[in-house]
Amino acid sequence: METLRIEGSSKTPDVNFDPEKGVVEIKGRSIPENSIEFYKPLIDWLNEYSEKPQTSTEVNIQLEYFNTSSSKCILDLFKKMEQINEADNSNIKINWYYESDDEDMLEAGEDYDAIIKIPFKMIELEDED
Amino acid sequence: MNNTTNQVKSLYTIMSDFYHSELNKLHKGSTVLFSKHGKLKQVEVDDLALDMEALMKKAEVKKKYVKAFFSIIIEALQNIRIHGEGAEEKDLKPCYYIVAKTDNSYYLTTANFIKEQDIDKLSQKVNYVNNLSPEGLKEYYFNTLSEGSMSAKGGAGLGIITLATKSNKKLEYSITELENTDFCVFRVTTTVNLTEE
Numbered sequence: 001m002e003t004l005r006i007e008g009s010s011k012t013p014d015v016n017f018d019p020e021k022g023v024v025e026i027k028g029r030s031i032p033e034n035s036i037e038f039y040k041p042l043i044d045w046l047n048e049y050s051e052k053p054q055t056s057t058e059v060n061i062q063l064e065y066f067n068t069s070s071s072k073c074i075l076d077l078f079k080k081m082e083q084i085n086e087a088d089n090s091n092i093k094i095n096w097y098y099e100s101d102d103e104d105m106l107e108a109g110e111d112y113d114a115i116i117k118i119p120f121k122m123i124e125l126e127d128e129d
Numbered sequence: 130m131n132n133t134t135n136q137v138k139s140l141y142t143i144m145s146d147f148y149h150s151e152l153n154k155l156h157k158g159s160t161v162l163f164s165k166h167g168k169l170k171q172v173e174v175d176d177l178a179l180d181m182e183a184l185m186k187k188a189e190v191k192k193k194y195v196k197a198f199f200s201i202i203i204e205a206l207q208n209i210r211i212h213g214e215g216a217e218e219k220d221l222k223p224c225y226y227i228v229a230k231t232d233n234s235y236y237l238t239t240a241n242f243i244k245e246q247d248i249d250k251l252s253q254k255v256n257y258v259n260n261l262s263p264e265g266l267k268e269y270y271f272n273t274l275s276e277g278s279m280s281a282k283g284g285a286g287l288g289i290i291t292l293a294t295k296s297n298k299k300l301e302y303s304i305t306e307l308e309n310t311d312f313c314v315f316r317v318t319t320t321v322n323l324t325e326e
Contacts, residue, residue, distance in 0.1 A: 010175060010179060011175055031175070031178070031203050033171050033174070033207050033210060033211070065196065065199060065200060065203075067200070067203050067204060067207060068287035068288055068290075068291050069207070071274060071287060072274070072287075075274060101192055101193060102193070102196065103193070104193075104196065104197075104295075107267065111270075111271050111274060111275075114271070114275075115274070115275045
């Protein structure tokens with residue numbers, strides 16, 4: 001299976017899904033109007049990965065902004081990861097990064113943590129400004 | 130010219146009238162930063178959000194307010210393109226937006242057409258979020274996120290809630306019914322007050 005690599009833009013995040021390393025990373029801004037179209041290949045990749053995952057998978061999410069349409073798609077990604085984790089196919093760890101003064105992003109991570117049955121590790125980043 | 134073209138043309142004219150009337154009754158001490166009436170393309174939404182982000186950063190506005198206003202622009206304008214009435218194509222929906230600032234706030238006013246039959250549903254939703262406390266809003270957002278599903282139009286049902294969450298003032302809105310048409314004008318102002326230095 002191939003690595004999924006999508007370069008970020010001003011409205012879509014950097015995506016790096018590496019099946020060899022068992023690493024899933026999304027970083028940047030996610031504000032596309034049609035988020036279903038953007039996230040479909042990511043969901044498809046996870047579906048394929050779920051058939052033969054690494055024994056452990058590290059998920060790194062570092063978002064600066066996301067729109068409400070992306071919020072549903074991100075939830076769908078986490079739900080897929082939850083399925084993989086519950087099927088004992090791979091031990092999934094989710095790291096949710098947020099900037100030190102971005103309470104909204106911390107709370108967004110806490111919302112997902114409350115919905116998804118995989119514990120989230122909240123990681124505070126130093127302010128870059 | 131067929132009837133559809135006639136109708137769309139007259140809706141643009143109606144929206145233009147509302148836009149010019151709105152410009153004449155802005156909040157006291159307002160400076161208009163960006164405004165437009167007519168049609169709205171996705172690239173214009175992105176550009177406006179990025180331009181305002183740069184402008185607010187340059188004005189040394191606190192980061193949390195810059196981020197809040199960025200989200201407000203994206204949600205409000207994507208809402209128009211997804212839910213606005215008056216044209217099938219997203220790029221053709223008649224609307225307007227006004228981004229303005231006062232000494233201690235930034236605000237965005239948008240307007241689009243809705244159908245008369247949707248008045249009750251929309252006004253109930255806005256009234257509901259306006260009456261929630263910040264904690265109540267968070268809970269409502271969480272419940273909608275965890276229980277809701279994406280609509281056929283691609284909306285997550287979270288747009289209005291997000292506007293209320295990112296704003297630190299109640300949403301100001303009006304719905305105006307029009308003669309000789311089933312469409313109404315829905316306008317909403319979302320404000321970020323710069324309450325902390």
